[in-house]
Structures are given as structure tokens and as C-alpha cells.
Amino acid sequence: MPKQLMILRHAKSDWNTDAASDFERPLAGRGIKDAPRMGSWMGRHGLQPEYVISSPALRAWQTVVPVCRKLGIAETDIHWDGRAYLADVESLLEVLAECPGGAGSVLLVGHNPGLEELVEHLCGDDAARPADGKLLPTATLARITVPDDWTGLPPDSGSLVGITRPRDLKAEA
Numbered sequence: 001m002p003k004q005l006m007i008l009r010h011a012k013s014d015w016n017t018d019a020a021s022d023f024e025r026p027l028a029g030r031g032i033k034d035a036p037r038m039g040s041w042m043g044r045h046g047l048q049p050e051y052v053i054s055s056p057a058l059r060a061w062q063t064v065v066p067v068c069r070k071l072g073i074a075e076t077d078i079h080w081d082g083r084a085y086l087a088d089v090e091s092l093l094e095v096l097a098e099c100p101g102g103a104g105s106v107l108l109v110g111h112n113p114g115l116e117e118l119v120e121h122l123c124g125d126d127a128a129r130p131a132d133g134k135l136l137p138t139a140t141l142a143r144i145t146v147p148d149d150w151t152g153l154p155p156d157s158g159s160l161v162g163i164t165r166p167r168d169l170k171a172e173a
Contacts, residue, residue, distance in 0.1 A: 002145045004105040005096070005122070005158070006042075006049060008067065009115050011035045011139040011166075013059040023085065027062045034139035034166040035063045039070030041169050042141070049107035051099055052077065055084040057111070063139065064109040084110040089117045099150040106150070112136060122146060122158030139166045 011031030019025045027035070042048075048071055054064040065075055083091045092114055099106050108115075116135045119142050120127045127142075129135050136142060143161040146153055 001104070001148055003103070003148055003150070004161070005144045005146050006047060006105065006107045007115050007119060007136070007142040007144065008038070008063065008107060008109045009112055009136040009138055009140050010055070010057070010059045010063040010109065011038075013138070019058070023057045026058050031059070031063070031138060036066040036070055037169050038139050038141060038164075038166065039067035041164065042067065043071050047105075047141075047143070049073070049105045051079070051103040051105070052107045052109070053079045053081055053084060053095060053099070054109040055087075055111060056080040056082055057085050060085075060109050060111070064107075067107075067109075084108070086111050087114045089114060089121050092118045093121075093153055096153060097151040101150065103150070115142075119144065119160070121155055122153060123160040124156040126158075126160040135163070137165055140164065 011034045012028045013025050013031060014028040017025060052068060052073060054060050064078055068078060081095050083095050119135060122144055141164045144158040145161055146158045
């Protein structure tokens, strides 16, 4: 039976900050609003991940925790993986290969360009970039049906179900 991979880019971060490093860069005001809105939308649409993996960077943490709260998932159930921080496709595939075999749906939270490249790797031409060139702007969720084995996600093995951007939620908010 196919599995569902949900890929969520962290929400809008604050570039005007005194953060000591990129890893410690926090969310901007817009990002703080968008993250829980995306979690609420996911809940309303029955998008309940069985397994959650996130980059431990502050902006990813500030995104995934409110999303999971809206979905009734405890912070202690989030799997923090440093390999997801600014990762390339190979690293993200390694992270996904370690998902429990019984997990039918996984939420992966991280960063571009790796997440966009992962969507393109899995979906090929289905993942055509929109006119603005941004496949996954901040706080955007991509839903992909993938093969039933997390250890085998070759190119073009996924099917894009949909991409939801925060601006798409305004009518529902």
C-alpha cells in the first residue's frame, strides 16, 4: 500500500535578528502566524502524520511544534534529526530510509533548497515550478504518495497529491 510523505518547509524566518548563527535564526511575525494555521488546516483535512521528523534549527522547531500541537502530537514525539538541517536530497533520503516501516504517513520539516529538490526528485515533471519559481515558499506543505518502502525512494517514484501555501489558507482562516 502506498505511503504519504508530507514535506513542510519552515515558516518565514527573521533575517533582521541578532541570532548568533543561521541555525539559531527565529521565525518572523508572519512565520509565527503561518505555522499554527498550517497545522489547523492539516487537521481539518485529516492530514495526521504517524511519524514526524524535523531539522533541529530554531526556525524549523518554531514551525513544527505549533503544527504538531494543532494535530495533537506531543513535542516529545517529534524526531529531531540534524541531518535534515540544510540537507541535500541524498541526506534527506537517508533520513527517510530510517522511518519505521509501519508508518503510513510521515511529516518531514526542513529547509530549501533541499526540500524542493526532494519534491523534484520524487515527483519529476509533476513538480513543475510555478511562475514565481518557488515550489516551496515558507510554511508550504507538499503531499506526495510514495512507494510502501521508506528505504526505496528512487527518482520519479512519487506522485504529487498537492501543494498548499499559506496564502491558500486565507479564505479558510
